[in-house]
Amino acid sequence: MNLIAGIDIGNSSTEVAIFRRTDGTWSAVSSSLYRTTGLKGTTENVPGIRNALERAVEKIDAPISELDLLLLNEAAPVIGDVAMETITETVVTESTMIGHDPSTPGGGGFGRGVVVDIDTDPAEIEAKSVVVLIPSSVDFASAASIINEWHTQGVDVQAAIMQKDDGVLVANRVEIEIPIVDEVREIDEIPMDQPAAVEVASSGRTIDQLSNPYGIATAFDLSSSETQKIIPVARALVGNKSAVVIKTPEGNVEERAIPAGSVRIIDGNGNSLAVDTDEGAEAIMDAVETAWPITDVEGERGTNIGGMLNRARAEMAEITGQDAESIRIRDLLAVNTLVPTEVAGAVAGEHRMEHAVGLASMVKTSELPMAQIAEKLESTLDTEVRIQGVEASMAVLGSLTTPGTDVPMALLDMGGGSTDAAFINEGRTVDSTHLAGAGDMVTMLIDSELGLDDRSLAERLKQQPLAKVQTLYSARHEDGTVHFFDEAVSADLYGRVVSLADDGSMEAVPTDHTVEEIRSVRRDAKESVFLTNARRALETVTPSENIRHLPFVVMVGRSALDFEIPEMISDALAEYGIVCGRGNVRGTEGPRNAVATGLVLSAVGGGEYLDFAIPEEMAAPIETTVGDVHE
């Protein structure tokens, strides 16, 4: 036997390591990576395995048939899923408009008066002061001359609200200095004959009257109890360059909590702890910690969380052929977040940041039907297939080939669906854990917090650093450095925030967010998921439950390839005096290929990579040993 392949089937990719024996020593000769076909742990994985193997043998000019032995791992039967539950909402009843921020409003200052249409006969205007409404049917030149005529006739025109993007054009043609808010799409929704206030800030400033509750109270002569009710309006307008507030007789803006259902967390003794989702992430995580190790979680029917938990159970049931009722949720990660939500009843498409709770769950069963995959693979390729070891142990073995590591060591495997950790002690026994929340949860948080509603865009913003195209020939990176181009950028990138792919190519971010906003959301999402989980995971696997006692932490997995997650975790763990860094399997593979490499090492006794004898229970194929994965 001279050529062996280790195969690691992950949720998103299948990795292969090929070792060859020359002069009695085993060394790695090829590795590869291919997209996993089908759900991890099902026979649908076989085509993906075959593709990964073909890629790997191609590099050493050998046919697949030359492989003497294929090694699979007893994959951790873990599935993660994510959901979002909004817990506050803002409702505008009647048609109180709460502000609007067009790119180029006209004029400046503050005005208040009664709303009148520009078609009105000025002789019939009874109000002392007016705010003129200009629909798109009236062009800016006519609108300006009508306002000028009204002014001459003694009508006190205080402000204008218009449908088209012509605010500056009107302002430049009227004889009086008034604020003009434009680009109000649903101008028909604005009620006539009601008092309104309009404010446009001067250049470089933001509004200060309508973003102040007492400013609104002054404009509409409100009582103290009425002033309390308009606080959400004022808060929504903070930071705007322009705004309109209209008071209708029954108009009201309300900020209220929506019942988001509850989760019941069940501990090892069968006791359950119920938490209302609207109490926020801290309350949920406190309950998880109190009940740890948890044996199941139940979500209320009809809520997003309930739906997510059922989905995770159903998916696991499908893979394992077990009854969905018997599948247990083993971990929950909750994170507080803000979600931009369109205000119900508003007329210019305004958004408010509403509070929400993002959740990730993790299900785990006793084992995946790996034997079926092994059988199918054996018959497809006509090569001996063996289930060599448990995923966590194999990952530890592979990670120990990272130069500069030694036992005892902790492994942090950061994937898409779950964050896994394993610990190997001086006696070379391995303990492991799986936690809910990883890369997919970061994507969800970025998606919802930036209001993208586009997972692939969110994924791109998670993975790629940003830049702002400043001139036709230059862009400023998010770290402040400026990059110059040989050729002019295309018109669709000009002035835009762009994401930078690994090859340096730029793609526009199709939103109005600044580089700073996106960067801050991205980093917060990564920290709230991965820093929290790194601590939780390491505390669970460290024998003393004290992270300080860990000398080495090696990070592997898809999210360890991220351009900033590993350094965030290294920074956070540095205060404990731990050596923590991204793994470099076999000194060449980076944080990839740990499990595939570990599989072969366990079968061949370390090869040229490990300077210790692999304990019997880790070296023997799985059929004759009992998996030591800790529940």
Added chain:
Amino acid sequence: MSSGEESPVAIIVSLLAEESLLSEQIGYGIEEEGVPFRTHASHEDDPTVAAHEAACDSALRIGVGIMEEKIVLHHQRLPRNEPLFAVVDPSKSVARAIGTNAARLAKRTPLKPIET
């Protein structure tokens, strides 16, 4: 009108023909964005050359060339024969969008998409 006749910092619009509906729309587009511009008559016969010359004369390095049925938006640092936009027979709204983009080029904000 704030066509910025006196301002030394301005987009320069070069008219290869009489003032028209198109040149008016270009002006409105620039004006709504709040950027100064000035127009002058040109004797060139190629709007691209005229636009690039205008861009070279402009302190903002941005020039527009307008013929009866063609509009060109140019930047001084672009190669002379590679303008940013060159539109034949534009509608009123496209002409206005070219004006908007001339101004946004000066303000370094994202441009409006132009269907050509």
